[in-house]
Amino acid sequence: MYEPRLPGFIISNVDLRGCVTTTVKKFINGRTPEAVQQRLDGIFSQIIGYDDVYEDLYRVIKAQGFEKRSLAENVLLWLSYTQSPLLLTDMQHILDTQPSGDPGRKLELDADQVVSACAGLVTANEETGVIRFIHETTRAYFTKRKLQLFPTGEDKIAKMCLGWAEETFTSDDVSTLPTRTRCEHISVHDYAIHNWGCHINRSNIDGTEPVIRFLDNDKVMLKYSPHIISSNDYPEYSQLPLSQMTKLHVASFFGLTRTIKALLQKLDPWYHIIGSFLPWTSHPIDTRDGFGRTPLSFAAEKGHSSIVCMLLGHGAQVDRQDHNGRTPLMWASRGGHNETVETLLENGVHINLRDRAGRTALSWAAANGHHKVMGQLSAHGAILSISAGSYDWILTPLTQLFQEKVRQDVIDETMSGSPLIRASCNDHLAVVEMLVSAGTSPDQKDEDGRTALSWAAANGHRSMVKFLLASHADPDTIDCNGQTALSWAIRNGHIAIVEMLLCKGSSMKIEDNAGMMAPVWAAFNGQKAILQLLLKYHADLRSRDKNGMSALLWASANGHRATSAWLLSREEDPSLPDSDCDGRTALSWAAGTGDYVMVKFLLDTVGDPLLKKSDNTRRNALGWAAANGHPKVIQLLISQDRYDLLSNQDMNDMTALSWACVNGHEAAAKEILASDRSATILECRDNAGRTPLMLATRSGHRNLVQLLLRNSADVEARDSFGDTALSSSAADGSAAIVKVLLRHGANPNSCLRDGWTPLMFAVRGRHHDVVRMIMHFGGDINATDDTGQTCLILAVKNEDRKMVELLLDMGADVEVWDKSGATPISLAMGLGKRGRLVLSALELKDPFYSSDDDDD
Known part of the structure; x- marks a missing residue:
């Protein structure tokens, strides 16, 4: 990667800058960016003596003063041994903590200093602060010769990483790991926390006192062990609050052979003696982490055979x-x-x-x-x-x-235990050949009934499929879902494998559990080329699944225009609409999914027959577009409408506007109301007598309610049960919608079924905010229904003390009685113990009531 700017030492030298600029201009004259990059890479790769160039530059570095030489050597050492970019701030920290440095003096680094000290072997970005080798050949040179140039480099890196890790995890103020204690030096500390063990493994400090001390610190292990495990490599550990790894786990994980030897020598020898006689006793060497793994498990996973031998020699199970x-x-x-x-x-x-x-x-x-x-x-x-x-x-x-x-590890493509199936799934041909030659049946099935051929075909492994077919694997074996290798290959678009299977006689007429055959699957995923291939083998393009969905319907529903166009070209009479078991056409499906391009294509290709076609519920394409909220499709359909589709009512007497309102699609409703025919449908009622306003109100769509009211919807319209939009909202407790309706003139005291008012519905529903809202707009708190009940009587029957107190504060009459002669107080007394709280609220408002009357 090349920097987009010249280093400061070139910019500051006018002659040198001019020379560089002139040379570059000559080099790129008349060339494309790709050609320039190719030429640069070629020049670097063709320089036979670039090793000599780098050696000369490194000698220049060694001849510098102490500060510049120390800076360059630390930069080159880190980049050579860690293969990780370095930040300027991290380099500053490394220099400040050098044992030979001057603790009283801090060198403030900038990008130009680093580049200059390293004789141009590295690049440093001032904006990001990232330091890296100037070119891939530079990295290769120093990586290959790192032991020669920095013979103690691994030990230095290991000591630095161990020190930073110990500093981090022994701190009492570490709230977000992995970071250094409340400081800005994140990169090198993060690297150290995850890689200290790798460097110690390759260094000479493995088994030394600092390493043992670090691992022996219980506080360190408690904080560190959760960070040794990567959730990408070990997803099962993500569910554990703590990994519970011990020092033996960590040392085994990193392969610290000498450290393991030292730790094992410190174990009480009696554990080994007791364990040999009482094998069920817990031995420290077999301590489990949070996922049940032992040190031997980690050592085996990482291939640390010497540690495996030591652990087994000390009695590990x-x-x-x-x-x-x-x-x-x-x-x-x-x-x-x-x-x-x-x-x-x-x-x-x-x-x-x-x-x-x-x-x-x-x-x-x-x-x-x-x-x-x-x-x-x-x-x-x-x-x-x-x-x-x-x-x-x-x-x-x-x-x-x-x-x-604990939950299963689901890293692998298949959870099958069959070696053959797992190898075929991952395209390990040599393994499969070995297993089949040893006598394993190529038609072996996993728990889902899938064979090796099924997995290979699904994953596009051509050589694997070819071998299995040559080994007489059955291409028509059906899995638990009724699918074959052919259907899997079609689903995933592997046309070469499809052709291989067809050549071997794989059947195109096998239906899966959903009734889908090969052509339907191809259309489902828009595989036009595969459909054309299937046709060569005489596939039935008009086959349907169990829901009556044909290839054309699935292609249209899923937005595959090229596939749909090709299928329509195969139709004898495209003007005859194809439909599924529910009567839905290609246009209905495309409109329902909001595919504007597909809808336009179908209208241009087929036109009127599709536009006026309704499904078995008498809902047309416009109704589906409105129900699912696709305004652009609605606009297109309305512009083509010659059949008054807006007034069309389905089997539930729902119009397109009704569906938009019940599902809360404001943009769709706007498109419909923008039509010059909207006035005729604004008050259309469904089979329960509900208008679009009532449907929007019941569904709680405030913005839609406002939109309909602005378009002059009848706020006092009643449904078949005599309810209004206001009474429904009051019953549901929708205070925001109640406010909108009242502001648009809804009658707060309208007499509804059984003589109820909207306020009564709110009281019964215990909606205090709605009660306050209706009262603010003039609600009659003492209105009575057909049985003489008031809101206060309803609240008492509900045993709702807070509602009783609210109504009393708003002036509810305590002395009222219903047609049976009951008063709020008598009703409260009749509730017994359950009515005491309500009664206590009532007696405070009744000047003629005394608790002494209870004794009489």
């Missing part, structure tokens, strides 16, 4: 399974660590144990393409077929019976 049921052998097989696998096999592992997904060590090796490990496992008796007999199918569930269940 070789078959200890984690919460996913995986053993150290499975982890080693997954990583392809031959030496580690051999060590575990020599220590009496149960080779055919399965994890919770039914996968063996051989399955893991096959899934990751490690055929050499598979050979080792096979030589020690590993079963090649998941269905083969083995007593381990009894042992595995028993060992997992007492383990805590």
